[in-house]
Amino acid sequence: MKKAGRIVSFLLSAMMILTIVGCRAQDGANTGDLAGQKSSANGDKTTGSKPSESSGNTPGQKSSANGKKGKLRIGIIQYMEHVSLDTAREGFLDALEDKGYRDGSNITVDFQNAQGDPSNLSTISDQLVANKTDLILAIATPAAQSIAGKTTDIPILATAVTDFADARLADSNKVPGGNVSGTSDMNPVRKQIDLLLKLAPDARTIGVIYASNEDNSILQASLAKKAVKKLGLKYVETTVSNTNDVQQATQSIVGRCDAIYIPTDNVLASSMPTVHGVTARTKTPVVCGESGMVKNGGLATLGINYHDLGYQTGEMAVRILKGEAEPASLPIESAKDLDFYINGKVAEEIGVKIPEDLQKYVK
Amino acid sequence: MGIVSGAVSLGLLWAVMTIGVFISYRILDIADLTVEGSIAMGAAIAAREIAAGGNPYMATLLALLGGMAAGLCTGLLQTRLKIPPLLSGILVMIALWSVNLRIMGKSNISLLRMKTVYTVFESMGLSGTASIIVLGLLCVFLLISVLYWFFGTEVGSAIRATGSNPHMARAQGINTDTVTCLGLLISNGLVAASGALIAQSQSYADVQMGTGAIVIGLASVIIGEVLFRGKNFYTRLISLALGAITYRLIIALVLKLGMPANDLKLFTAVTVAVALSLPTFLQRYHQSQKSHGGVE
Numbered sequence: 126m127k128k129a130g131r132i133v134s135f136l137l138s139a140m141m142i143l144t145i146v147g148c149r150a151q152d153g154a155n156t157g158d159l160a161g162q163k164s165s166a167n168g169d170k171t172t173g174s175k176p177s178e179s180s181g182n183t184p185g186q187k188s189s190a191n192g193k194k195g196k197l198r199i200g201i202i203q204y205m206e207h208v209s210l211d212t213a214r215e216g217f218l219d220a221l222e223d224k225g226y227r228d229g230s231n232i233t234v235d236f237q238n239a240q241g242d243p244s245n246l247s248t249i250s251d252q253l254v255a256n257k258t259d260l261i262l263a264i265a266t267p268a269a270q271s272i273a274g275k276t277t278d279i280p281i282l283a284t285a286v287t288d289f290a291d292a293r294l295a296d297s298n299k300v301p302g303g304n305v306s307g308t309s310d311m312n313p314v315r316k317q318i319d320l321l322l323k324l325a326p327d328a329r330t331i332g333v334i335y336a337s338n339e340d341n342s343i344l345q346a347s348l349a350k351k352a353v354k355k356l357g358l359k360y361v362e363t364t365v366s367n368t369n370d371v372q373q374a375t376q377s378i379v380g381r382c383d384a385i386y387i388p389t390d391n392v393l394a395s396s397m398p399t400v401h402g403v404t405a406r407t408k409t410p411v412v413c414g415e416s417g418m419v420k421n422g423g424l425a426t427l428g429i430n431y432h433d434l435g436y437q438t439g440e441m442a443v444r445i446l447k448g449e450a451e452p453a454s455l456p457i458e459s460a461k462d463l464d465f466y467i468n469g470k471v472a473e474e475i476g477v478k479i480p481e482d483l484q485k486y487v488k
Numbered sequence: 489m490g491i492v493s494g495a496v497s498l499g500l501l502w503a504v505m506t507i508g509v510f511i512s513y514r515i516l517d518i519a520d521l522t523v524e525g526s527i528a529m530g531a532a533i534a535a536r537e538i539a540a541g542g543n544p545y546m547a548t549l550l551a552l553l554g555g556m557a558a559g560l561c562t563g564l565l566q567t568r569l570k571i572p573p574l575l576s577g578i579l580v581m582i583a584l585w586s587v588n589l590r591i592m593g594k595s596n597i598s599l600l601r602m603k604t605v606y607t608v609f610e611s612m613g614l615s616g617t618a619s620i621i622v623l624g625l626l627c628v629f630l631l632i633s634v635l636y637w638f639f640g641t642e643v644g645s646a647i648r649a650t651g652s653n654p655h656m657a658r659a660q661g662i663n664t665d666t667v668t669c670l671g672l673l674i675s676n677g678l679v680a681a682s683g684a685l686i687a688q689s690q691s692y693a694d695v696q697m698g699t700g701a702i703v704i705g706l707a708s709v710i711i712g713e714v715l716f717r718g719k720n721f722y723t724r725l726i727s728l729a730l731g732a733i734t735y736r737l738i739i740a741l742v743l744k745l746g747m748p749a750n751d752l753k754l755f756t757a758v759t760v761a762v763a764l765s766l767p768t769f770l771q772r773y774h775q776s777q778k779s780h781g782g783v784e
Contacts, residue, residue, distance in 0.1 A: 237743060240752055240753070241696070241699070242699070242700060242752075243690065243694055243696065243697050244498065244502075244686070244690075244704070244739075245739065245743070245752065246690065247494070247498055247689070247690045248491070248494060248495060248498065248736065248739055248740050248743055249743060250494075251490060251491050251493075251494025251495070251498075251617070251740070252490075252491045252494070252740070252743060252744060254490060254494075255490025255491045255494070256490075266596060267596065267692060267694055270596075270598050270600060270690075270691055270692040271690055271691065271692070273600055273691065274599075274600055274616075274689075274690060274691025274692070275616065292596070292598050292600075293598035293599075293600040293601065293602075294598070294600065303601075337589065337595075338585075338589060338595040338695045338696065339595055340594045340595050340596055343594065343595075366585060
């Protein structure tokens with residue numbers, strides 16, 4: 126029996142030594158079978174689709190210089206699945222495609238979703254670094270922090286991060302200074318409160334629902350509180366810690382307020398239908414932080430369109446891929462255009478009259 | 489290779505946690521859910537200390553003490569207030585969610601470009617992953633040696649006796665209540681220390697970190713026991729570390745194969761189920777071999 130133990134411990138130490146050696150000898154050894162597989166699978170569909178070149182620079186020339194079969198490898202690391210994050214990713218890929226970078230033809234996109242499990246983020250980050258990815262898109266703060274902790278060379282663009290400097294992803298939002306830049310999804314909270322009052326002019330008490338464990342939400346709730354107080358109205362709030370609490374939290378607040386504001390919040394974004402189930406009965410108007418949430422049962426928003434935000438990030442990526450910019454000197458961008466989005470069905474259901482000037486945004 | 493070493497490094501850190509889970513789940517025979525809270529608590533304490541400019545080793549030690557306190561709470565609920573073990577674990581786990589938010593002051597603390605326990609090794613010229621492996625190995629071997637010694641002492645044996653047969657243990661004059669508390673205290677201390685190490689390796693602490701930790705811990709314990717089957721206590725502890733590493737390698741492999749992340753949890757469940765049923769299959773196989781092969 127002791128012998129078995131010795132063999133096991135010997136194997137263990139052998140494995141450790143091998144891996145340590147492996148860490149050091151990473152360079153050159155990696156030929157990336159995964160990328161090869163993927164491209165051959167997609168090859169039939171996309172062969173011959175020449176990229177439409179916008180400027181003199183040929184997309185993909187950097188990669189051919191590196192001798193990687195002329196294909197750039199784009200890694201995407203996403204923290205969890207929900208509408209805003211998914212649409213940001215789609216926007217990013219749309220931007221790349223519009224600029225001539227097409228998955229399967231001159232770039233290979235390796236998309237990984239951690240399903241909200243931080244330990245998966247770590248493994249995915251290792252994988253992206255080991256695959257010698259040329260550029261990484263990180264979606265949501267933990268994903269960005271995880272990958273930024275693993276590499277200081279590969280350019281990283283992050284999106285759906287509220288404050289890059291606060292998350293220590295960048296030295297400052299103007300001059301990031303490292304290998305991370307991207308787009309911030311800081312929400313125009315005051316404008317959204319104004320919109321809420323436009324749709325519910327008689328509201329005297331504004332309720333706010335958010336997840337108490339999300340920094341971004343706490344920050345926005347405090348901004349909302351300030352805005353509401355400034356308008357001379359009453360502010361009440363209720364917090365949730367996960368999706369299971371949402372129904373009760375909503376029920377507890379509808380009786381105490383005339384209208385509800387919900388900031389961009391991962392937990393609430395995924396449980397908007399639940400919120401709607403409660404507020405539809407009490408006919409309480411709900412203004413949300415972003416359009417994905419309105420689509421799922423909110424009344425209206427004036428907010429960031431995550432597709433556009435992702436698209437903007439994609440444009441930054443193109444500049445980096447072409448060698449025109451470096452993340453270190455590429456300032457963090459915030460959403461350029463804000464979108465009105467009004468859910469016509471919900472408006473009808475709860476009997477809210479949409480003002481004339483906003484009619485055209487009813488969807 | 490990079491992925492393998494990444495998985496091994498992460499596995500070594502989780503091994504500390506796995507050994508903690510082993511102490512409550514196998515030695516004390518309690519499914520202790522406190523670990524979901526204490527792993528995040530360890531991360532929270534360490535992150536806060538480090539972000540405030542504290543010494544990372546001190547921070548990890550503080551995390552260990554914090555986890556011990558959490559374990560003691562569960563133990564007291566269980567032994568003094570007679571709340572069933574599963575429930576006391578759940579209660580402390582829920583309570584720790586709020587405590588952890590209080591400790592951190594916000595839900596996520598970033599440790600990017602901060603001095604962590606790994607910095608010393610990195611400054612010696614090792615890559616990030618290699619320094620995690622070196623420190624992880626040091627921790628795991630130190631831990632295994634200390635625990636091997638400890639569970640051989642009178643107190644340690646009392647803990648083992650309590651887990652295997654509390655009535656008999658009491659008949660031998662062991663105060664099973666005190667011993668249960670002690671076991672949970674050690675277990676959660678280790679889990680929190682592991683949380684501190686993990687947070688420093690992934691460069692942030694998040695209050696959600698503990699979600700699903702108990703499943704990972706139990707899966708690692710079972711994979712280790714089934715695949716590596718330590719026969720005595722010492723090899724059993726080693727097999728736990730190997731189990732944690734194997735679990736991480738499986739996850740890395742699954743991600744590498746490009747399995748949709750949505751299916752990951754299902755896959756984990758299937759893996760654990762297979763590992764659990766393996767002994768039964770092996771037994772049947774041996775039996776059928778014997779009946780076919782006749783007398784040896």
